[in-house]
Amino acid sequence: MGKILAIIKKELLVYFKSPIAYIVLIITISVFNTFFFTIIDQNKESTLRDIFLVMEFLFMFIIPLLTMKVFSEEKFSGTIEFLMTTPTSNTQIVLGKYIGSVLFFTAIIIFTFVYYLIIEIFGAPDRLEVFTGYLGIWLEGAFFIAVGVLTSSWTRNQIVSAITSYVILFLLYFSMIYVKYLGGISYDIVHYLNTSAHLKNFAQGSVSVSDIVYYLSGILLCLLLTRVSIENRI
Amino acid sequence: MINVQKINKYFGDFRALNDISFEIGKGEIVGFLGQNGAGKTTLMRILTSYYLATSGKVEIDGQDIVKHSLLCRKKIGYLPENPPLYMNLTVRDYLKYSASLKDVEIKKQKLQVDKVIDSCSLKDVQNKNISILSKGYKQRVGIAQSIINDPQVLILDEPTIGLDPLQILQVRQLIKRIEDKRTVIISTHILSEIEQIARRVLVIKNGEILIDRPISALLDEGHLLRFVFVIKGDKAAIEKVFSSSKEIIKESFESTNDVHSVKVQVLQDWTSHNELIQKIMREKAELVEIRKLKPSLEEVFINRVERE
Numbered sequence: 256m257g258k259i260l261a262i263i264k265k266e267l268l269v270y271f272k273s274p275i276a277y278i279v280l281i282i283t284i285s286v287f288n289t290f291f292f293t294i295i296d297q298n299k300e301s302t303l304r305d306i307f308l309v310m311e312f313l314f315m316f317i318i319p320l321l322t323m324k325v326f327s328e329e330k331f332s333g334t335i336e337f338l339m340t341t342p343t344s345n346t347q348i349v350l351g352k353y354i355g356s357v358l359f360f361t362a363i364i365i366f367t368f369v370y371y372l373i374i375e376i377f378g379a380p381d382r383l384e385v386f387t388g389y390l391g392i393w394l395e396g397a398f399f400i401a402v403g404v405l406t407s408s409w410t411r412n413q414i415v416s417a418i419t420s421y422v423i424l425f426l427l428y429f430s431m432i433y434v435k436y437l438g439g440i441s442y443d444i445v446h447y448l449n450t451s452a453h454l455k456n457f458a459q460g461s462v463s464v465s466d467i468v469y470y471l472s473g474i475l476l477c478l479l480l481t482r483v484s485i486e487n488r489i
Numbered sequence: 490m491i492n493v494q495k496i497n498k499y500f501g502d503f504r505a506l507n508d509i510s511f512e513i514g515k516g517e518i519v520g521f522l523g524q525n526g527a528g529k530t531t532l533m534r535i536l537t538s539y540y541l542a543t544s545g546k547v548e549i550d551g552q553d554i555v556k557h558s559l560l561c562r563k564k565i566g567y568l569p570e571n572p573p574l575y576m577n578l579t580v581r582d583y584l585k586y587s588a589s590l591k592d593v594e595i596k597k598q599k600l601q602v603d604k605v606i607d608s609c610s611l612k613d614v615q616n617k618n619i620s621i622l623s624k625g626y627k628q629r630v631g632i633a634q635s636i637i638n639d640p641q642v643l644i645l646d647e648p649t650i651g652l653d654p655l656q657i658l659q660v661r662q663l664i665k666r667i668e669d670k671r672t673v674i675i676s677t678h679i680l681s682e683i684e685q686i687a688r689r690v691l692v693i694k695n696g697e698i699l700i701d702r703p704i705s706a707l708l709d710e711g712h713l714l715r716f717v718f719v720i721k722g723d724k725a726a727i728e729k730v731f732s733s734s735k736e737i738i739k740e741s742f743e744s745t746n747d748v749h750s751v752k753v754q755v756l757q758d759w760t761s762h763n764e765l766i767q768k769i770m771r772e773k774a775e776l777v778e779i780r781k782l783k784p785s786l787e788e789v790f791i792n793r794v795e796r797e
Contacts, residue, residue: 257589257595258589258590260589261586261589261590262590264586265575265578265582265586268577268578268582269575269577269578272577272578273577332573332574332575332576333569333571333573334573334574334575335573336534336539336567336569336573337567337569337573337587337634338573338590339539340537340538340539340562340565340567341562341587341590341591342559342560342562342563342590342591342592343559343590344559
């Protein structure tokens with residue numbers, strides 16, 4: 256556990272020492288603010304339901320920028336050789352790096368709690384719906400991060416890592432377009448793999464085991480593949 | 490301490506290492522020599538378990554490096570060719586991070602970090618970002634991380650590459666300071682460096698071990714002998730004496746007034762030295778000194794590699 260904590264600490268230290276983290280943070284919060292006030296103004300409802308869906312869409316663009324350097328930079332700079340020759344297991348390395356990114360992402364989410372405070376002060380929101388919505392967006396972000404960490408382990412080029420993440424996330428997000436007119440099992444499979452279908456349930460206050468299993472199994476699969484990827488150095 | 494048995498390493502169809510076997514004892518300091526692409530770095534990466542060998546076995550302190558990878562890694566300090574540094578971290582933060590990953594007890598981490606900062610002369614820069622340090626300092630930080638957990642085996646891949654002469658001297662002095670009681674493997678292109686640091690040399694060529702001998706034995710087995718003759722007398726006559734012998738290769742001829750210094754090379758089984766001395770005497774020249782020159786490791790290395 257000590258080594259995982261050391262890696263988490265180092266990841267966060269590197270995040271907060273790099274300008275890209277602050278740029279991402281500022282841009283994200285500014286865009287969220289704009290959408291929050293626009294949506295509230297249009298709907299005149301004390302709910303964050305639509306905000307969560309906007310967050311999901313924006314995180315699809317933002318998270319690959321956060322995760323693109325997780326392993327790519329280590330490969331590019333050669334520090335991966337240091338990391339992999341210390342008495343640290345591959346699982347500890349993957350978990351440390353993953354949790355570090357999730358904590359940074361959680362910090363972004365915490366900044367948006369102010370939206371809840373606003374609707375709590377000026378309205379009477381459904382607190383359970385807000386809670387499940389936050390749980391859903393956090394789980395989805397954690398899943399997107401796992402995808403980003405995986406693609407980052409495939410290449411030493413950060414841009415290639417980000418683009419690969421975008422391709423995977425876009426496929427998961429827009430997959431329903433491709434099977435719109437299909438039926439049967441192929442439709443069911445793609446519908447299950449589609450990310451937004453799961454978040455919609457969370458945003459509406461209904462949480463099912465199937466939705467939680469979707470995110471958790473996605474995270475687990477990506478982290479296992481990342482472990483395999485860093486093990487196969489040649 | 491290190492036991493390597495019949496290691497082979499393939500990258501696709503390319504055979505980078507071919508049946509490499511050797512043993513290195515506790516406290517031994519061994520230099521890896523070889524041209525670029527000879528396989529030194531690949532071998533070092535296998536010893537540190539960064540690469541897996543295609544076949545063969547490596548044991549560190551009696552433990553198999555594949556079966557007990559984490560245990561073996563605990564015993565090894567490694568400085569890759571390019572020092573693995575996180576540019577955004579300060580020297581102290583980086584060394585603390587290294588200590589955490591290398592199983593240094595939490596209570597002892599601060600003490601250990603202070604110790605390596607001191608031994609690697611990093612006190613002045615300990616709170617500076619690594620990105621702004623000079624190449625020499627970066628190299629020292631790389632060495633500091635490699636010894637943070639007091640490893641029994643220290644593997645240094647080209648520790649002085651790209652440094653200026655002063656920095657090379659500083660790093661060399663640092664290695665001398667830290668080599669105490671450790672098994673050290675050092676790879677470098679600077680042969681004089683190996684001569685000063687190591688006791689034994691392993692020369693690798695095309696993925697195979699060409700030479701595995703103590704440096705002293707290697708220097709004694711030089712193919713050619715070199716002598717300096719200091720002679721007082723007529724320049725033309727002396728030049729004639731040295732030109733007339735087919736067994737002698739004249740390297741240089743330097744004169745100061747009527748004292749001449751002639752540097753020559755002869756084969757190891759050269760026996761006609763008496764004849765040469767008599768010839769010099771016949772020319773009424775005075776033989777002031779004959780000095781045997783010790784071949785440098787560089788000369789022996791080039792000679793052997795060229796011969797093979």
